[in-house]
Amino acid sequence: MTLLEVNDLAVEFTTAEGIVQAVKGIDFAVARGQTLGIVGESGSGKSVTSLAVMGLHRGAKVTGSVRFEGTELIGAPDETVRRLRGRRMAMVFQDALTALHPYFTIGDQIAEAHREHHGSSRKESWARAVEVLGDVGIPEPARRAGEYPHQFSGGMRQRAMIALALSCEPDLIIADEPTTALDVTVQAQVLDLLMRLKDERGLGIIVITHDLGVIARVADEVLVMYGGAAVEQAGAERLFTAPRHPYTRGLLESLPRLDAADGEPLHAIPGNPPSLLAPPAGCVFHPRCPVYAAADTGQRELCTAARPPLRLLADGHRNACVRSEETT
Numbered sequence: 097m098t099l100l101e102v103n104d105l106a107v108e109f110t111t112a113e114g115i116v117q118a119v120k121g122i123d124f125a126v127a128r129g130q131t132l133g134i135v136g137e138s139g140s141g142k143s144v145t146s147l148a149v150m151g152l153h154r155g156a157k158v159t160g161s162v163r164f165e166g167t168e169l170i171g172a173p174d175e176t177v178r179r180l181r182g183r184r185m186a187m188v189f190q191d192a193l194t195a196l197h198p199y200f201t202i203g204d205q206i207a208e209a210h211r212e213h214h215g216s217s218r219k220e221s222w223a224r225a226v227e228v229l230g231d232v233g234i235p236e237p238a239r240r241a242g243e244y245p246h247q248f249s250g251g252m253r254q255r256a257m258i259a260l261a262l263s264c265e266p267d268l269i270i271a272d273e274p275t276t277a278l279d280v281t282v283q284a285q286v287l288d289l290l291m292r293l294k295d296e297r298g299l300g301i302i303v304i305t306h307d308l309g310v311i312a313r314v315a316d317e318v319l320v321m322y323g324g325a326a327v328e329q330a331g332a333e334r335l336f337t338a339p340r341h342p343y344t345r346g347l348l349e350s351l352p353r354l355d356a357a358d359g360e361p362l363h364a365i366p367g368n369p370p371s372l373l374a375p376p377a378g379c380v381f382h383p384r385c386p387v388y389a390a391a392d393t394g395q396r397e398l399c400t401a402a403r404p405p406l407r408l409l410a411d412g413h414r415n416a417c418v419r420s421e422e423t424t
Contacts, residue, residue, distance in 0.1 A: 098165075099268050099300040100126040100149070100185075105160035107141075107148050116372045118144040119324045122160075123406070124317075126268065126300040131291070133315030133332065134304045135347070139369045141324040142304045143190065146270045149302075150187055151177040164268070183213040186261035188271040192253035196245040202229070202256050203241030206263045213264045228259040232289055251282035258289065269293075270302045275310055287314055308347060312336060320344050323370045323380035326406055330413040340415040342385045379404055379417070387419055395419070 107119040119141040126132050134142050148158050151169055162169040164185060169177055189195035197205060206225035210216055216224070222241070229237035232255040245253055254274060261269050271290060275283040291314055294301050303314055311318055311332065318335045320328040320343065328341040339345045346365040367384040370376055378400035382388040388399045398418045406414040 098125050098127050100302075101161070101163045102145075102149065103161040103163075105145065105148060105162065106158070107144050107153065108157040109155070110157075111373075114373045117324055117375060118156075118372055119148065120403075121405070122319075122321075122326050124319050124326075124329070126302060128267065128298045128300050129294065131294060131301045131303060131314050131316050133311040133318045134302060134321060135306065135308060135311050135318060136321035137306060137369055139372070140321040142306075142321055143272055144324075145321070146187065146272055146302065146304055149270065150181055150185060152181075152187075179213075182209055182266070183264045184266055185268045185270070186264065186266040188254075188257045188261050188269060188274050190273040190276060192250070192257045193245060195257060196253065196260075198245055201242050201244055202248065206241075206256075206260050209260060210263045224263060225259075228263050229256065231262065231293075232256075232259045233285075234259070250278055251285065254278065254282075254286050255289065258286070258293075262293065265297075266299070268300045268302070270304070272304045273306075274303065275305070275307065283310070290314065308351060320347070323375055324372055325380055325403065325416070326414075327381065327416045328414065329406060331411075334411065334413055338413075340409065340413065341381075341417045342387050343381045346384075346386075376400075378402055387417075391419075 102122060102124050105119060105122040109116040109118060122145055124132060134145065136142055147153050149162050158170060160170060164180055167176070196202070203222060203225040206228060207218070207221035210221040210224045211218070226237045226241050229241055234240050234252060234255055248256060274290065275286055278286065287310065290301060293299060303310065305311060315332045318330060318332050319326055320341065322343050328335065328339065328344045335344065336348070339348055349363045350365060352362060365384055370380055376383055380403065382399040385399070388396055404416045404418045406416045408414055
């Protein structure tokens, strides 16, 4: 059953320098029990997309369609979105230390969310806070609920953020860089926790990250973003074994390899991400693309004529490269 459907989502910000086209024409869907991974460099539009789904942008122009179990959220009354946000859709923010309020205990913050959406008493909501802290593996949850965010380690704060998201028993969780700044052991614990909760409760999960290792570990479907646009989408296994877009191939080739020869340099994508105030004409990746760089003048016109849409290739694999046959 499809929980979330996003069609032609676009987000623009008006600044003193001009209009920032942060996201342009994104489409994806998430079903119960499915994990969608959204991956890309910093500035590619991943977090902007997630905040638009949650209705958390202020002062931005958001167009397109975001439907949660058939309910349209773009242009919906604020009260409609508030009833769903936190209760049916929850978010694990990127930096738990700044997302959690430093002046209130962990238990108070979780209990407040539960009271807001369920109308429960203070005693009931506190008991729920202790329960979900135990569910996510916090030791001595009754005692730790009375502590403040700075008294938790990085991994425990991230678990507390997940507990906060789970407190109202949502159907969809968006985890924005849930393992940033955590050591690899804690990263594995946090990811295993998310996957266990998905399997036990039938949650739909969106994991947003720049780390392809995280994506390989948890995602069923992968959406690759660059310059505010989707450039490739496929099942995780297919994307890792047969990537078709030059940007996706560049990301995969930049990963360190255990079988690399001694002294072999790391591969990198040349150049810098584009300015979203004035993105390049045509394919937004073409200034950094090895296929474009190796092409003759006539072939290059294909890359600069217009921004290519995601085209269905086979088996649900979508690619936004007009010359994808040259990337196999």
